[in-house]
Amino acid sequence: MKAWSWDRYGPPDVLGLRDVDEPRIARDEVLVRVRAASVNPYDWRHVRADPKLVRLSIGLRRPRPGLVPGADLAGVVERVGDEVTGLRPGDEVFGEVRLGSFAEAVAVPHDRLALKPADLTFEQAASVSMAAHTALQGLRDVGGLAAGQRVLVNGASGGIGTFAVQLAKALQAEVTGVCSTRNLELVRSLGADDAVDYTREDFTERKGRYDLLLDIVGDRPLARLRRPLTSHGTLVIVGGIASPRGGFLGPAAQMLRGALASPFVSQRIGAVRWKPNSADLRFLAELMEKGQVTPVIDRTWPFAELPEALRYVERGHARGKVAITF
Structure with missing residues (x-):
């Protein structure tokens, strides 16, 4: 072959x-x-x-x-x-x-x-599989997402982000997606209640608005990523498509920084270590069959x-x- x-x-x-x-x-x-x-x-x-x-x-x-x-x-x-x-x-x-x-x-x-x-x-x-597993486990398992909560997805138009927006809506959250100008309509078409153009607005200045922030991009320090969260909100670090290249840890560096900081702040900071499994795949298949995720x-x-x-x-x-x- x-x-x-x-x-x-x-x-x-x-x-x-x-x-x-x-x-x-x-x-x-x-x-x-x-x-x-x-x-x-x-x-x-x-x-x-x-x-x-x-x-x-x-x-x-x-x-x-x-x-x-x-x-x-x-x-x-x-x-x-x-x-x-x-x-x-x-x-x-x-x-x-x-x-x-x-x-x-x-x-x-x-x-x-x-x-x-x-x-x-x-x-x-x-x-x-990989993108949807990461989005689902980040929102549900690490983030503990509950119906009615407010979710911010940084990197909403990429592979993980497009699944995250749809999954958060399927889990009955209020969703805001962060993306570039050309992707605003795509993110809204996936069900986002609001879309932020990062070329025109710094989403980290939206202080205290969100219960959960799923950070897929990894282009901002933890202190700034915590600003949009409520005092007991949750920051979920996915990895970081924009993380610096050439180092030893890469995206894992931001995860490590989050783990070290989490015990000392009121907000919770967690990282996704996706675990492929057939149970989650069957759950995702059901959502796709219902038209809730595409x-x-x-x-x-x-x-x-x-x-x-x-x-x-x-x-x-x-x-x-x-x-x-x-």
């Missing part, structure tokens, strides 16, 4: 499309024939080893031989392991792997998959042009997600 791999860290050009053996599946895994994938900042960060912290898990000097990047996927089940129940060959599924989805087939733990909603294309379904896809590239898709996402201006078709 064909798969993208890399033998040194660097820009997307270090990737090569190679012939590799089809993966073997463990007893609790499923072999999925990939029909679509999507690109996340997570992917180019692994290709570049930026932050350097990434090297601890995939190789200190160079990526371990045989690694394939990519996390999100949608496709068709070809084989199932002996311990897998609830899935069978022929099922259309979507979900996530730690690495490996930028290939024609991938072995996926069964508890990271769910059945694809029939009305979703493979490209839409492949755009869900994946937003900016652009689609063919599998053979994956490096160009990575370059586009790396620039940080994608509206929603970028999908890969096979």
